[in-house]
Amino acid sequence: MKPMRALALPAFLLAPALAAAAEVDGGQLSVLWGVPFAGVLLSIALLPLLAPHFWHRHFGKVTAGWALAFLLPFAAVFGPAAATAGLVHALVAEYLPFVILLTALFTVAGGIYIRGNLHGSAVLNTAILAIGAVLASFMGTTGASMLLIRPLIRANDGRKHVTHVVVFFIFVVSNAGGSLTPLGDPPLFLGFLKGVDFFWTFQHIWPETLFMVGVLLGLFFAVDAWFWRQPGERGAVDPTPDTARETFGFDGKVNFALLGVVVGLVLMSGIWKSEVQWNVMGTPIGLPGLVRDAGLILVTLVSVARTPRQVHEDNQFNWGPMQEVAKLFAGIFLTIIPVIAMLKAGVHGPFGAIVAAVTRPDGSPDPAMYFWASGLLSSFLDNAPTYLVFFNTAGGDAMTLMTTQVATLAAISAGSVFMGANTYIGNAPNLMVKAIAEDRGVAMPSFFGYMLWSVGILMPLFVVITFIWLR
Template sequence: MLKNLFILLISLFSHSAFAAEGGGLSSLGLIWALPFAGVLLSIAIFPLVAPHFWHQHFGKVAAAWAAAFLIPAAVQLGIGEVLHITAHAVLAEYIPFIALIASLYIISGGIYIKGNLHGSPKVNTAFLAIGAGLASLMGTTGAAMLLIRPLLRANDNRKHKIHVVVFFIFLVANIGGSLTPLGDPPLFLGFLKGVPFLWTLQNILPETLLSVALLLVVFYLIDLYYYHNREEDMPAIMDPTPDTRDIGFEGGLNFVWLLGAVLFVLLSGLWQSDVVFHVLGTPLPLPSLVRDVGLVLMAGLSWRFTAQDVRLLNHFNFEPVFEVAKLFIAIFLTIAPVIAMLQAGSQGPFASLVSAVHDANGVPIDGRYFWATGLLSGFLDNAPTYLVFFNLAGGDVAHLTTSYASTLAAISAGSVFMGALSYIGNAPNFMVKAIAEHSGLKMPSFFGYLAWSFGILIPLFLVLTVIFFRAG
């Protein structure tokens, strides 16, 4: 069945390819967004209706959707253009993305927090607050990978704990990383474009603090309800990891490698170099190459000098990274025509979106930028989505960080905050889900998670819009 569907897609796109006129990705019609939509729908539907098939073959499904774009694109645009698209997606986007994600995962996976706190509402709320604070300092991936296992361990004798992981994704894997370029990939891309390092801290601190505070209050009330009204009347579960107040760290040398990874990321934004290598038409600046090599080096040092017993205590394995790596290579490839069509602005298939975020005089409407950037970030990759709306608002850093600062704040907040709307909005979301499932917790399906995120986050974002962003 999957093979027949793939053949049908190739035939459909090939027919569209011969019918299309003009050159370049932006000249393609909306049908070329189908492979990207297929990847997203596969991630959403297969784990729900065919979990065993998905677990065994998700890499093949992702590869099939990538091929469903690349093969017809080769017919329409030529082999050379497809090689350029692939080289750009892999070398300029995918490898840096995976290098950062994997290095932070490996390094943080070598830090074991000894001892075990009792997963009470107060302790869980403190975990989330600390994680949200760390996310802007060590990245959402680093903070999430450091704290998710201790949080799961603290709650391993709780019967109702799905909400704990869901709010962890909201706060630690997303919203907490909104204050520095180290926190989340979209802000790092803005930093590389020239946005000052402390700009987001100075311009979206109130939005971040209010969001974190309100979510912590809501979480505490929900956790308190489950803890006292849904837990006490049920038979006690033996605690696999008895509580202790003897808290400490093993693998503490990894904090050195973590600092090194952060410095390499920071260096790539501060170091200006005229040395640029070109591979299949893709420019690779020397600072970016040094950053990626440095991240791999830090991960290698962590692996070499961390006792494997520490990783065993963390139940460390590479499955979450493999899952992200296989799915996101398809996402980065199939998103190319979607991004190109968005960048075509009023001349492209998404012209209605362009007009929707500006008033009649062409002035950006902050509230609409917040929602447009955010909703797309929740279901596309939030880093390229940030860039699209950054450029849609003019792309002039001097202008966007001064007279149009409120618009850039809306773009920044939307891309980071609403990355929490789905599992695919931000890479750490998927990794946290995978780790929780490997620990034995049955996480909500794609749509089940949407029920949580839309029910809790959409009202929050409406409050932010009323208080901070002009709705037009």
């Protein structure tokens, strides 16, 4: 036994018992255990419409209430040990790394101010979306979204119609653009940790990505150019008028270096293999992940300390959007526990029909069904664990999936990333962009209103992808 591991054991003698208690068989669960998760989703969807003032003031309490509606009955039925172990696993293994990375990217990107008297013409807006699509696969959809959403909104301050600009930004930059490398989106990073080669997704789903991004950019340009030509479109009152001519440039340049550190830390945690780990109440915490998270916290603190106050003021930077995402996803990560367990139970679980649907009568995987199943579930569940569920359903062996089952892995990857754009909660940057846009006065669609956009625009593209690449 390694010395470090031996030293770690005495502090967590109860970990094996708790780990065993936490392994609840999803096949034995009732679908009623999914009610708190459904409650969180419905609260996000309906309360901003039915009781906007109440939701704005108390969304954290509502989310906490649904979390307790799952946790307390779970503890009563399966025991406090199982509930504690499940809570610790969701907190330590999933939620904290997720929030720490988002906070670092939110802070670093919010510390970069793009100067210049930008005017949101169709050409400029399309160019920003195209640049964001490229950046998303290399600095993450969250990083690219947080870097570009503020200057994009500022460029369109004087326009009458801005909602469509932000919606297409979510489609392109916050989702589809992040499909080419493990740095782009969390599901692909989990695949990288499971053994999928770094450039595998680039090699195998670039045609689908080029199709998605290209069609969306073309459609956006046509829509935005039409609005741009309408009488009164550029006559709206500019809430943040340009008082002087500014040359194009960047302020807060130190954050570019910090952004490189973030990318390096994430990449390091996937490449570095270490036997040193600690067991926290049944959840293993490896040294690479611990170093990554500590480094990301340090990056966040350095960015706050080193970014000039004027840059944050110019960006209208505040912690509201990050706090909203952190609170909402805390409830999502906790209440999703039984839902993921039921999915992992496969054909023998409550959602067996979904799992069975991805297999052909001869027992071979059906790439088209994997694409739609992983994608539609990723629209409402966290797309990272959903990716893992179908990755394991397809066999879970990275080498086999990268060779003899190329189409299946491509389908899972594309579905998990592309269809994260279907709802505000399909991917974390969606909700962050919405919160920033609303904070800047943009009238964003409701939960279901946004889905009207995604169903009308994205679904036909997914059908085309199915018939061209996944038959």
